[in-house]
Amino acid sequence: MSNYKEIFVKTDKCTGCLTCKIACAVEHSETKSLFSAIRESPRPVSRVYVEWLPGNAKVPVLCRHCEEAPCLNACISGAISRSDTNAVITDAGKCIGCWTCVMVCPYGVIGRDQTLAKAFRCDRCPDREIPACVGACPTQALVYETVDGFSKTKRKTVSRELLTREGA
Amino acid sequence: METRYLIVGGSAAGMAAAHTIRKKDKTGAITVLSDEDTLPYFRPMVPYILTGKKQVPDIALSGTGIFVQPRIDVRTGTIVTSVDPVAKILTTASGKTWSYDKVLFATGSRPYLPETVKGLDSPGVFSLKTVADAAAMAQRSRNTDHVVLLGGGILNLKAAFALLEKKIKVTLVVHSPEVLSQLMDPEDAFLIRKALDRAGLKIMTGCSADHVVTDADGVCAVALDNGTQIPCRMVCVGKGVIPNTECVRGSAITVDKGILADPFTACSVKDTFAAGDVAVTHDPATGEKTVTALWTNAVDMGICAGLNMAGIPTRYTGTLGIMNATQVAKEPFVAMGRVHTKGRDLETHIDKTDTTYRKIVFNKEGTRLVGALFIGDITHAGMYRYVIREKKPIDRIKSHLIRHTLHYGHFM
Amino acid sequence: MTSETPFQHLTTDPAVQQMLAKAKENHISTVWDRYEQMLPQCGFGETGLCCRHCLQGPCRINPFDPGAETGICGANADVMVARGLDRAIAAGTAAHSGHAKHLAHTLLKMARGQAKDYKITDPVKLKKVAARLHIAVDGRADTDIALDVAKAALADFHEKDTPVLWAAGVVTPGRVEVLSKLGLVPKGIDHEVAEIMHRTLYGVDADPVNLLLGGLRCSVADLAGCYMGTDLADILFGTPTPLASQANLGTLKKESVNIALHGHNPVLSEIIVKVAGEMADEAVAAGADRINVVGICCTGNELMERHGIPSCTHSVSQEMALVTGAVDAMIVDYQCIMPSVASVAECMGTKVITTMDICKITGAEHIDVKEETAAENARQAILQAIAGFKKRKNKPTHIPALTNTVVAGFSTESIVAALSKLNAKDPLAPLADSIKSGNIKGVCLFAGCNNVKIPQDINYTKIAAKLLKENVLVVATGCGAGSLMRHDFMDPAKTRDLCGNGLFAVLNAIGEANGLGGPLPSVLHLGSCVDNSRAVEITVALANYLGVDINQMPVVASAPEPTSEKAVSIGTYAVAAGLPTHVGVMLPVMGSALVAKVLTQTVKDLTGGYFIVEPDPDKAADMLLQALNDRRKGLGLV
Numbered sequence A: 001m002s003n004y005k006e007i008f009v010k011t012d013k014c015t016g017c018l019t020c021k022i023a024c025a026v027e028h029s030e031t032k033s034l035f036s037a038i039r040e041s042p043r044p045v046s047r048v049y050v051e052w053l054p055g056n057a058k059v060p061v062l063c064r065h066c067e068e069a070p071c072l073n074a075c076i077s078g079a080i081s082r083s084d085t086n087a088v089i090t091d092a093g094k095c096i097g098c099w100t101c102v103m104v105c106p107y108g109v110i111g112r113d114q115t116l117a118k119a120f121r122c123d124r125c126p127d128r129e130i131p132a133c134v135g136a137c138p139t140q141a142l143v144y145e146t147v148d149g150f151s152k153t154k155r156k157t158v159s160r161e162l163l164t165r166e167g168a
Numbered sequence B: 001m002e003t004r005y006l007i008v009g010g011s012a013a014g015m016a017a018a019h020t021i022r023k024k025d026k027t028g029a030i031t032v033l034s035d036e037d038t039l040p041y042f043r044p045m046v047p048y049i050l051t052g053k054k055q056v057p058d059i060a061l062s063g064t065g066i067f068v069q070p071r072i073d074v075r076t077g078t079i080v081t082s083v084d085p086v087a088k089i090l091t092t093a094s095g096k097t098w099s100y101d102k103v104l105f106a107t108g109s110r111p112y113l114p115e116t117v118k119g120l121d122s123p124g125v126f127s128l129k130t131v132a133d134a135a136a137m138a139q140r141s142r143n144t145d146h147v148v149l150l151g152g153g154i155l156n157l158k159a160a161f162a163l164l165e166k167k168i169k170v171t172l173v174v175h176s177p178e179v180l181s182q183l184m185d186p187e188d189a190f191l192i193r194k195a196l197d198r199a200g201l202k203i204m205t206g207c208s209a210d211h212v213v214t215d216a217d218g219v220c221a222v223a224l225d226n227g228t229q230i231p232c233r234m235v236c237v238g239k240g241v242i243p244n245t246e247c248v249r250g251s252a253i254t255v256d257k258g259i260l261a262d263p264f265t266a267c268s269v270k271d272t273f274a275a276g277d278v279a280v281t282h283d284p285a286t287g288e289k290t291v292t293a294l295w296t297n298a299v300d301m302g303i304c305a306g307l308n309m310a311g312i313p314t315r316y317t318g319t320l321g322i323m324n325a326t327q328v329a330k331e332p333f334v335a336m337g338r339v340h341t342k343g344r345d346l347e348t349h350i351d352k353t354d355t356t357y358r359k360i361v362f363n364k365e366g367t368r369l370v371g372a373l374f375i376g377d378i379t380h381a382g383m384y385r386y387v388i389r390e391k392k393p394i395d396r397i398k399s400h401l402i403r404h405t406l407h408y409g410h411f412m
Numbered sequence C: 001m002t003s004e005t006p007f008q009h010l011t012t013d014p015a016v017q018q019m020l021a022k023a024k025e026n027h028i029s030t031v032w033d034r035y036e037q038m039l040p041q042c043g044f045g046e047t048g049l050c051c052r053h054c055l056q057g058p059c060r061i062n063p064f065d066p067g068a069e070t071g072i073c074g075a076n077a078d079v080m081v082a083r084g085l086d087r088a089i090a091a092g093t094a095a096h097s098g099h100a101k102h103l104a105h106t107l108l109k110m111a112r113g114q115a116k117d118y119k120i121t122d123p124v125k126l127k128k129v130a131a132r133l134h135i136a137v138d139g140r141a142d143t144d145i146a147l148d149v150a151k152a153a154l155a156d157f158h159e160k161d162t163p164v165l166w167a168a169g170v171v172t173p174g175r176v177e178v179l180s181k182l183g184l185v186p187k188g189i190d191h192e193v194a195e196i197m198h199r200t201l202y203g204v205d206a207d208p209v210n211l212l213l214g215g216l217r218c219s220v221a222d223l224a225g226c227y228m229g230t231d232l233a234d235i236l237f238g239t240p241t242p243l244a245s246q247a248n249l250g251t252l253k254k255e256s257v258n259i260a261l262h263g264h265n266p267v268l269s270e271i272i273v274k275v276a277g278e279m280a281d282e283a284v285a286a287g288a289d290r291i292n293v294v295g296i297c298c299t300g301n302e303l304m305e306r307h308g309i310p311s312c313t314h315s316v317s318q319e320m321a322l323v324t325g326a327v328d329a330m331i332v333d334y335q336c337i338m339p340s341v342a343s344v345a346e347c348m349g350t351k352v353i354t355t356m357d358i359c360k361i362t363g364a365e366h367i368d369v370k371e372e373t374a375a376e377n378a379r380q381a382i383l384q385a386i387a388g389f390k391k392r393k394n395k396p397t398h399i400p401a402l403t404n405t406v407v408a409g410f411s412t413e414s415i416v417a418a419l420s421k422l423n424a425k426d427p428l429a430p431l432a433d434s435i436k437s438g439n440i441k442g443v444c445l446f447a448g449c450n451n452v453k454i455p456q457d458i459n460y461t462k463i464a465a466k467l468l469k470e471n472v473l474v475v476a477t478g479c480g481a482g483s484l485m486r487h488d489f490m491d492p493a494k495t496r497d498l499c500g501n502g503l504f505a506v507l508n509a510i511g512e513a514n515g516l517g518g519p520l521p522s523v524l525h526l527g528s529c530v531d532n533s534r535a536v537e538i539t540v541a542l543a544n545y546l547g548v549d550i551n552q553m554p555v556v557a558s559a560p561e562p563t564s565e566k567a568v569s570i571g572t573y574a575v576a577a578g579l580p581t582h583v584g585v586m587l588p589v590m591g592s593a594l595v596a597k598v599l600t601q602t603v604k605d606l607t608g609g610y611f612i613v614e615p616d617p618d619k620a621a622d623m624l625l626q627a628l629n630d631r632r633k634g635l636g637l638v
């Protein structure tokens, strides 16, 4: 089990305000400021998704940086690798937009820039101490913690249960 | 004693196995024998070598993704000619022998060249498989302004676009009624066909090459079975692949189209394994035996074989015979599982717009998702793959599957 | 001397910094704490891209999601943003004009003998206003004229045969023409507010430019409400004339019964001041030396302008008055009263007393103050303050020993009167000549609030300092005036240091001619936020004098720290009037490139005014100077 911090989701706290999405897009913009990012071309895009379930549950979803990451195995151009901080990252320079990673990701969290033909996903904001989405979440539905630290408070494994069943 | 691992074939399956073994076994000797002259590389990137957009070092496997383990001895230019799985000895074309404790056959596949078409051995006839092929094609293409491609599969489409990028006219000769017939029914392909036409590909469907016409400089035309001839200085054959099983022929290892592998990637003889394009595995969507030609499958199976070879019994869950994602002519598409539905007893839902096409396929009882085809918009394709592959119960999510509103929350 | 305080990033007012330390010590939650807790704020709200105008919503358009370009009904970002802005303008308009309407009712009741505690204090202004309204004055009793003025005022709220008189009658002829051409002359103040509510309803106006024109027209109605508010308050309570006063938290006195009057309308605060003056004995009996009335926010401005009542603090630091522990009652009417004052008061063992039935606060005591029974109601409230004093008199207080000298009391009338000491026949000539000669480069009006997002007062002081040095005549209203006064900009002793030579010469000449023995303060206090009308009145007078329209005048406006929707409507009418208007906080319009462009560029071709949105005070000052220079160039001045 790694000692690196991960982004965990407490779905019961999410209000669906989408502030995380805005913060994410801004962090992944050129200018890093909302009011100017909004005028950038191409517009920056978010790597966080907030899904909705009947009963009005809101479910933030983002790259889990899986231990056994199907995308990492599947990449046909060598663009996907694991970083020093255990994040699974896509190197836009090497990505050729074949979308194989999109096809194998069971979470549906790899985005596509169709114009540039590049895949993108959560990179846990390498330039920041706390990822932008976590910092922005007004209800602390997103937390940045080590697995250990998080299970001490509350363990809601949204990440692993799916993948343990994935072959490999 | 340290285990001696031998791996025949240094590509997706072989290298994935090698790096996985090294992760688990820090001391064993891992040797990869490859008949290619280049160090292992990402084969699907070969078209970029043809266009010249990338050089061979740019597409090297080593140091990327899962290929980051140390001490893997790759011997290039080494052709394995036979194996004695009882004595545990391999022989190479130069006559050298290699003893091993465990061996993996990851010899992959090669382009199928139909014998019915005469002249495919002429200078100027290629198929795009290796970086050497790409370099040779690039060389020939300098004196060529028109290439005829035989076959309308994904590989030939990639080759066609690479040539198009070099400002060379291309004509695809496709036996089937439509391109990509391996990956979809002809009716499904109209959006892609439109995009291909728009991109400037000339496509002739419903006809085949009869023979290649040559002169002193090699190819000078392709004669079709409808009696016409297309002048060209270059031909590229893309009519599927066949497994490279030659080196095990005559041994005790069972071959049936490909090398038979059990659910633990083992061959019929102890300490012998197979993975990748050369291996016969099973398709969880159909339950049938299958050989595939997929990088992702080769890597997954290679990892699995690596674990088994390193002494960690691991079941290979099989692969969908069809599991392709790509983008041709700016049109993304994904085809997974059973996508050929014409005339079959399957519950099929088609949803099309002028920019997107979606086909969702259930078994005939409508109780299980068995295939999905997305063109134009491939959002959340991975979830469909997951449902197909894991045979997930669908009663609660079926309408989402059909309406394409499925998301991760539905699995919680 | 003053070392780094830990609160400099929150406020530049040292008195407020001291109180923040105290609040922290006592675990009192302040607006700054709550702001921090609120972060991050919602980007949809920040950019104007959320809509709750119907029950199918709420909708928000994610500017970074190319797939989601409209709300559920199909309204796109431009429409959503324009609708939101319109509603802010309507809210601001409703507030200023509500204030004016309250005054009109008071005047009406007074004229009918139903509000004996009120009287006509400035009959000259009454007649001036009546004349503008074509109400006969000759030989008529003041109360009769007042009755007609009150009726005319109330009539301006609804649609009638004439346009809103307080709009059409108060601007230059050229402006009337421009506004008429654009269809921007309001038909009735309430009518315009209601029409904004109508057109921004689900499924009505979906043309962003049409919506913005609607907003502009509503803002002209806001000007009318403001102007009417000033006129009627001057009639009832007197037109300000220069006087000296003090500002900041040091104006609270440990030994006195401290009453903080907070809110806006002099209808309440005037009566409290009057009755408090009659209750000194009761205060003394309770052990106090006297009753010390201080103002907070605009009602404080109204009192300071007319009576020299000190201003305690303003806007974002209103809670700090209570944190001193010295306020015995905070008596409020409406607008800009943070509900949090009730809980801070509770922590400090004191009381907030609400007085208006449209503004009650849980945790506050309510004493309904009616015009008919105003003095009696006021007495009740003051008794509460005295009782409060008794409870706290032996407890420690923490009053920062900081006050600022203020000379206030400026109005169009008092400025013209002061100028007439230089040129009795042609009082505007000295001002006009100074502008022409370049001694005065132009005029900048500071208006608006403080905003918790900006270190309190920093934008006002930085921009004003730069403009004054460049010889720009600076006038201020509302919490803008409050801000500048708490930083000595209204202390005549500082005029020499603050102003450029040309401006100083003019201010000094006026001061000397008026027997002040020195210059006017560097910034002229024009009153409360409704009194932005005074800035309009002066600008119009000067424009008429020079024979030009407002959009040619070297006059700019700045709301560098706006908070209230009232600041939005004021800013918008400044633009409608033809002024370059700076806003120092991002308006919630960035979600629409179109709306942003209309407000900052396109509208220039229509009214001549435009918004300058610039959070950086140094850049803002430069942009304002540039705008003034452009205007000067347009007039052929160097």
Ligand SMILES: Cc1cc2nc3c(=O)[nH]c(=O)nc-3n(C[C@H](O)[C@H](O)[C@H](O)COP(=O)(O)OP(=O)(O)OC[C@H]3O[C@@H](n4cnc5c(N)ncnc54)[C@H](O)[C@@H]3O)c2cc1C
Pocket (backbone or CB within 6 Å): A076, A098, B008, B009, B010, B011, B012, B013, B014, B033, B034, B035, B036, B043, B044, B045, B046, B047, B078, B079, B080, B081, B106, B107, B108, B109, B110, B128, B129, B130, B155, B158, B244, B247, B275, B276, B277, B278, B292, B293, B294, B295, B296, B297, B298, B325, B326
């Ligand atoms: C141009 C192109 C594009 C492709 N694009 C995609 C794609 O987008 N997605 C996808 O999933 N798949 C794609 N593929 C298919 C994919 O590359 C193969 O499925 C994958 O490479 C199979 O890996 P493998 O390790 O099983 O075999 P191979 O890659 O075929 O490698 C086998 C290696 O073994 C060597 N070898 C064979 N016999 C011997 C011997 N006797 N002795 C020594 N060495 C031997 C071969 O020369 C070769 O180097 C593409 C293939 C090509 C050619």
